[in-house]
Amino acid sequence: MARPAKKKDPLLPVDAEARRLAKDLLRRARHGALATLDPETGGPLATRTALATDLDGAPVILTSTLSAHTQALLKDPRCSILLGEPGKGDPLAHPRLTLIGRAGRIGPAGPRERLKRRYLARHPKAGLYVDFPDFSFWRLEVARASLNGGFGRAYAMTPADLLIDMTGLEELADFEAGAVDHMNADHAEAVALYARAFCRAPAGDWLLTGLDPEGLDLALGDRVERLWFETPPGAPEQLRPLLVRLAKEARERLAAT
CATH class of the missing domain: 3.20.180.10 (PNP-oxidase-like)
Incomplete structure (x- = not known):
């Protein structure tokens, strides 16, 4: 009796080229599709949010307590964010990166000034409201990531593939x-x-x-x-x-x- 054919793993081994592509998508992103859990129903909730990165590459967003995704994160910080521009032609032929983790709200004692400086450099118009009391910065602590570099180019990534170890570089x-x-x-x-x-x-x-x-x-x-x-x-x-x-x-x- 013939043995069943072994299924081909759809994921490719992560290499230097894949890491560079993923990091490039992350560093160049100005916005992304943020997925959270609706605080009332527990169902999926997808919204668009502006984006910047911290020094190590972690995504940073600025949200108002009036927004649905802020209320969702306050109840359950689990989230994911999809990055990547569709470009011309088939949108599925263009690279995209999904980051999965937990969002942490940045308080006054946290690295708010650094995140504010980097965020406003990317989104200067946010200076009109960044210091309003109902606005807060959130940093996504990445647990894992999924890179799709186009048809047949899928990778499962770890935080080490995307983020910089800042040990010794605190200055x-x-x-x-x-x-x-x-x-x-x-x-x-x-x-x-x-x-x-x-x-x-x-x-x-x-x-x-x-x-x-x-x-x-x-x-x-x-x-x-x-x-x-x-x-x-x-x-x-x-x-x-x-x-x-x-x-x-x-x-x-x-x-x-």
Whole structure:
């Protein structure tokens, strides 16, 4: 009697390419579909929310107590968020990332100022209401993730595949605040060079919106780009010479084209 054919595992082994794709979707996202549990019925509730990331890559959202998903999270913090732009053609042919975990509300004693700074850099119009008493930041503590890179490219991921271990890099939070302001105020030309040379983006008044151990986040209006470091710096003091070197390399690249 013939043995039944062994079913093929639909999931691919997670490799460096898959991790980079997932991290890119996460770092570039400006919004996502947030899934929570309805506090009255316990049924699924999906809403759209604006998004930013913490230094380690964890998703951060800003919500009002008037919103349905805030009431849901207050009762049950379990949630997931779907990221990825559909683009042209078949929406299922484009990469998307689902993050599953628990959302933690950030109180006054938490890292609110850091999250506020990074969130407003990505969503400056939120400055109109970010300090209203009914608004709070939430950070999603990722338990697992599912990456679909297109047809036949599915991966099950762990937090280690997506997030940065910030051990030994705690000083980066203070460094980042000053560095982002300094680069935008005094080195706007270099920021634009990063976008044009490394991200193949059009010329414009690009802003540096975030800096973390693995790269830079850049924005021009609603357009977001990500510059990944080839070799992540091991300490905050290594970032300044790295930014200088990248500006020099950007000029050389553009001059050669």
